[in-house]
Amino acid sequence: MKNLVILGGGYGGMKIMSELLPNDLPEDVTITLVDRVPYHCLKTEFYALAAGTISDIEVRVAFPEHPRVQFQYGEIIGVDTNAKKVLLKDKEPIVYDDLVIGLGCEDKYHGVPGADQFTYSIQSIANSRATYSALNNLPPGSVVGIVGAGLSGVELASELSESRGDLQVKLFDRGKHILSAFPDRLSKYVEEWFNSHNVKVINNANITRVEENTLYNHDQPIYCDVIVWTAGIQANKLVREMEGEKDHSGRLLLTPHHHLPHDENIFVVGDCASLPHAPSAQLAEGQAVQIVEVLKKRWAGEKLPEAFPQIKLKGVLGSLGKKHGFAMVADLPVTGRVARLIKSGVLWMYKFHNG
Numbered sequence: 001m002k003n004l005v006i007l008g009g010g011y012g013g014m015k016i017m018s019e020l021l022p023n024d025l026p027e028d029v030t031i032t033l034v035d036r037v038p039y040h041c042l043k044t045e046f047y048a049l050a051a052g053t054i055s056d057i058e059v060r061v062a063f064p065e066h067p068r069v070q071f072q073y074g075e076i077i078g079v080d081t082n083a084k085k086v087l088l089k090d091k092e093p094i095v096y097d098d099l100v101i102g103l104g105c106e107d108k109y110h111g112v113p114g115a116d117q118f119t120y121s122i123q124s125i126a127n128s129r130a131t132y133s134a135l136n137n138l139p140p141g142s143v144v145g146i147v148g149a150g151l152s153g154v155e156l157a158s159e160l161s162e163s164r165g166d167l168q169v170k171l172f173d174r175g176k177h178i179l180s181a182f183p184d185r186l187s188k189y190v191e192e193w194f195n196s197h198n199v200k201v202i203n204n205a206n207i208t209r210v211e212e213n214t215l216y217n218h219d220q221p222i223y224c225d226v227i228v229w230t231a232g233i234q235a236n237k238l239v240r241e242m243e244g245e246k247d248h249s250g251r252l253l254l255t256p257h258h259h260l261p262h263d264e265n266i267f268v269v270g271d272c273a274s275l276p277h278a279p280s281a282q283l284a285e286g287q288a289v290q291i292v293e294v295l296k297k298r299w300a301g302e303k304l305p306e307a308f309p310q311i312k313l314k315g316v317l318g319s320l321g322k323k324h325g326f327a328m329v330a331d332l333p334v335t336g337r338v339a340r341l342i343k344s345g346v347l348w349m350y351k352f353h354n355g
Contacts, residue, residue, distance in 0.1 A: 009035040013035075032096075033072070034073075039060040039062055040062070045059045047155040050120075050128045060125075097265065103239060105123065115147075115210045154178060158197070177191060178190055178191060178201060189335040239272040245261070257294050325340035
């Protein structure tokens with residue numbers, strides 16, 4: 001029996017399993033999924049978990065069941081590519097024939113002293129739970145600093161302004177205006193929403209260091225009762241330490257078939273892969289579909305396509321609390337209630353199709 005080992009039950013790992021199960025997994029192939037937790041986590045909703053507007057169970061989806069799917073829960077400490085084994089802390093290694101690495105990302109602190117020690121995170125479900133506890137135990141009038149006004153920072157700030165209107169929320173953005181990669185109309189809409197919901201946006205920010213309850217913007221101290229870091233991501237530490245050529249964020253460079261140039265049995269999906277687009281759940285799922293095609297053709301002894309068509313992304317969706325949002329759909333900006341309804345619908349469909 002061949003063993004396909006998938007490291008990480010994120011969007012890429014889930015999509016690979018959904019493409020193969022229940023009827024397209026060859027009789028001589030088993031799947032072993034390795035993850036820290038016994039469920040798939042809806043990472044795109046961690047901001048709401050941290051803000052306290054949804055419950056923990058709402059960001060969890062059960063893994064699929066199948067007689068030839070096994071699960072191992074624990075901490076991955078390395079991959080022995082010569083012996084084709086995944087190394088686990090305090091557990092026996094797992095032998096693989098094909099390996100898919102989809103371990104996601106971690107916060108990137110850009111060398112800012114103290115940022116890793118004195119800030120909270122929403123990059124994992126465990127971190128999001130800790131951030132929820134810190135934010136929702138704050139007394140009225142407390143100051144929350146959110147560093148980074150990308151999609152995660154904007155969604156967290158907006159959700160927190162509705163969840164805890166008694167808090168002072170400060171959103172630090174290094175640009176002249178937030179969401180600078182989006183059209184001006186969309187950025188202005190989000191900024192006006194923040195102005196009307198008492199979120200203070202601090203533009204042209206440059207966080208030079210972080211201490212306990214204090215961040216320094218251009219070396220000027222600003223007191224915060226809680227500081228949340230949403231100012232960039234990098235590939236998982238295990239991937240950053242693996243052999244192979246990487247990009248500036250530690251993501252592994254791949255062949256057109258999504259495997260390592262020096263090892264055709266190791267595929268990389270999602271935030272760990274160096275791809276033309278910014279990391280997203282959509283991108284991971286599109287990549288997973290192509291990885292499954294490669295695997296199925298190899299298992300059947302068929303010739304692989306020379307290349308795949310470029311993965312097409314449908315757009316970007318963001319929420320501003322529970323009733324408003326913003327989106328780029330087919331390169332068109334959409335704002336207000338319609339954008340929020342689209343995002344809610346996409347999330348509902350995802351949960352429906354994944355049980």
